[in-house]
Amino acid sequence: MSVLTFKFGGTSMGNAEIIQQVAQIILDSAEQGNQVLTVVSAMTKVTDTLIKAAHAAEKGQTDVYLRAVAELRDRHHETARQLVQHQDAQAALLTELHRLIDDVQDLCRSIAVLGELTNRGMDAVVSIGERLSCRLLAAHLQERGAAALPIDASSLIVTGNTFGNAVPNMEKTRARVQEAVVPKMRAGVLPIVTGFIGATEKGITTTLGRGGSDYSGGILAHCVDADELWIWTDVDGVMTTDPRLAPDARVIPVLSYREVGELAFFGAKVLHPKTILPVMDQRMPILVRNTFNPTHPGTRIQPDPQRTAGIAKAITIISDVHLVTVAGRGMIGVPGIAGRTFGACAREDVNLLVISQSSSEQSFCFVTRASDSDRAVSAIKKELAEELRRQDVDRVWAQENIEIITIVGAGMRETPGVAARIFSALAEENINIIVIAQGSSDSSISLVVDSQDAKRAVQTLHRLVAKNGS
Ligand code: ADP
Numbered sequence: 001m002s003v004l005t006f007k008f009g010g011t012s013m014g015n016a017e018i019i020q021q022v023a024q025i026i027l028d029s030a031e032q033g034n035q036v037l038t039v040v041s042a043m044t045k046v047t048d049t050l051i052k053a054a055h056a057a058e059k060g061q062t063d064v065y066l067r068a069v070a071e072l073r074d075r076h077h078e079t080a081r082q083l084v085q086h087q088d089a090q091a092a093l094l095t096e097l098h099r100l101i102d103d104v105q106d107l108c109r110s111i112a113v114l115g116e117l118t119n120r121g122m123d124a125v126v127s128i129g130e131r132l133s134c135r136l137l138a139a140h141l142q143e144r145g146a147a148a149l150p151i152d153a154s155s156l157i158v159t160g161n162t163f164g165n166a167v168p169n170m171e172k173t174r175a176r177v178q179e180a181v182v183p184k185m186r187a188g189v190l191p192i193v194t195g196f197i198g199a200t201e202k203g204i205t206t207t208l209g210r211g212g213s214d215y216s217g218g219i220l221a222h223c224v225d226a227d228e229l230w231i232w233t234d235v236d237g238v239m240t241t242d243p244r245l246a247p248d249a250r251v252i253p254v255l256s257y258r259e260v261g262e263l264a265f266f267g268a269k270v271l272h273p274k275t276i277l278p279v280m281d282q283r284m285p286i287l288v289r290n291t292f293n294p295t296h297p298g299t300r301i302q303p304d305p306q307r308t309a310g311i312a313k314a315i316t317i318i319s320d321v322h323l324v325t326v327a328g329r330g331m332i333g334v335p336g337i338a339g340r341t342f343g344a345c346a347r348e349d350v351n352l353l354v355i356s357q358s359s360s361e362q363s364f365c366f367v368t369r370a371s372d373s374d375r376a377v378s379a380i381k382k383e384l385a386e387e388l389r390r391q392d393v394d395r396v397w398a399q400e401n402i403e404i405i406t407i408v409g410a411g412m413r414e415t416p417g418v419a420a421r422i423f424s425a426l427a428e429e430n431i432n433i434i435v436i437a438q439g440s441s442d443s444s445i446s447l448v449v450d451s452q453d454a455k456r457a458v459q460t461l462h463r464l465v466a467k468n469g470s
């Protein structure tokens, strides 16, 4: 008997048929005597639709948001009818779903009236996707005779008030989960909890950031002291690269926390980068498995690395990024320019994904999210106004159309010649490397390349990994 936390992603909740499969996976595990807490994402694309609706409302495009609301209503209504046949139960479920969708419409109307969309307002809207899917799965499980209980994570996960990217208070969350959920699980209840969302202590809904249901899985696995966290998704496990870019991508059977952290941070969408944080202290294993192919063993993520032959384990890519450069001949020997630049970015809440300094000290550059680069450039120009006036710094600018490609694998630093092999493989393909940076741990090397070369670079490097892999 084990305590398990399962998390099912958007594709796994995409339609009635696959939700039935999700229910089967939960029921099979419970039948084997496990206590299972399940975390769910919204149905595929629902979060995107909600975001689009909120933005349309802000711009006063009533017909656009009403169309989005109608689309959500039809899809959830139809799925509910397929998942729950018992008349009373179906009527009760439909009432609840329609009430939630009415909330979306009301919120959009308020946003349209105000003509303003705050992060708080956005969280109120997008959180409804998970509230809907959670009820669909729970009602279906109930129909199949299980003691499933839908739970809104806003009653469990206590967060700060950084809307859109909220930080959980683990101590308070743990206390609530231990009190409200753990005894129920011991009594045979199957909690079905909304991923992605939390609430401030005052009960105002927050979200944990895009793709954050994985993180909810980690938080709740920690709080119920799970033996394992299983991330159920739409691929067989964590793979040597995104299978959408390289169809020859293979599943990696075992990865360490650090490796997967690096992979996730550098763009492997399969796992949210924060997922491992809450479970690290407990050394909890994380399994990544395929809802659509549940007999595949998937990937096991464990605290320590497993040595394998080969130069690296995986290649990742981050798009929608810009390269910000600070350059000037007068910068040589002027101390503190880099420090002040990074300080200015930090004050603007701009994350720096990769940092690199040219050996001549005449410039340094770093990569930010595309949406942050304008803010970063203005903040730096303000901070370095005096140096710019004196022309110690000539220019601060952002370059678009670049992508970060990262090669991940423990122990690359000790393996001689890794960089050389990477560079010669790319040179053979005529791919220009704009920036090179070694990760802060010894587990990664990142390259910045032009967007038009990016896919080819991933495929080239992936061939290198595959050739040298175990
Ligand atoms: P979910 O909805 O289950 O959370 P996501 O779409 O967030 O699923 O993540 C799964 C997707 O991540 C896969 O379909 C795949 O295209 C993409 N992906 C990117 N990099 C990798 C990788 N290295 N291994 C596996 N999948 C990856």
Ligand code: ASP
Pocket (backbone or CB within 6 Å): 009, 010, 041, 042, 047, 048, 129, 195, 196, 209, 210, 211, 212, 213, 214
């Ligand atoms: N539904 C949310 C999103 O699309 C959270 C998640 O799927 O993990 O970002």
Ligand code: MG
Pocket (backbone or CB within 6 Å): 009, 211, 214, 269, 270, 271, 272
């Ligand atoms: Mg995801």
